[in-house]
Amino acid sequence: MVDALRAGADLHRRLPPPVPDHNLRSVKTLTVAKARARLGGLVDEVQDGAPILLIHGDKLAKLERYEPLDPDVDSPRLEAMLLEAVQGPHAPYSRAELESVLTKAVRRSRKG
Numbered sequence: 001m002v003d004a005l006r007a008g009a010d011l012h013r014r015l016p017p018p019v020p021d022h023n024l025r026s027v028k029t030l031t032v033a034k035a036r037a038r039l040g041g042l043v044d045e046v047q048d049g050a051p052i053l054l055i056h057g058d059k060l061a062k063l064e065r066y067e068p069l070d071p072d073v074d075s076p077r078l079e080a081m082l083l084e085a086v087q088g089p090h091a092p093y094s095r096a097e098l099e100s101v102l103t104k105a106v107r108r109s110r111k112g
Contacts, residue, residue, distance in 0.1 A: 032056040 028045070032054050035042055042052055042063060051064040069078050085091075093101075 027051050027053050027062075029053040029055060 028050060030038075030042075030052065035052070035054055046052055046063050046065050049065060051062055054061045054063060069081075071078055
């Protein structure tokens with residue numbers, strides 16, 4: 001446990017300083033141990049647009065505001081996401097694919 005805390009502190013010290021650009025908000029970095037007690041406040045900060053980087057040993061996680069899609073406003077984006085899902089690797093098998101699997105299964109059963 002002590003080693004993990006040390007590693008997190010070392011990583012925190014090695015992170016580059018925030019970019020000095022007035023158009024960008026600096027990213028706050030905290031160890032998970034320090035963030036645990038302040039989680040509600042950190043969520044409020046994230047909702048105001050300030051992302052937060054959490055450090056847990058040698059792992060990093062970013063907290064940032066999530067905007068749910070509004071179908072009335074985001075319909076092109078939502079449509080693209082749905083189309084990607086339908087055409088993606090989890091799409092249902094086509095009839096030709098199912099027939100190919102059936103043919104292979106029948107051949108194997110006749111051999112065995």
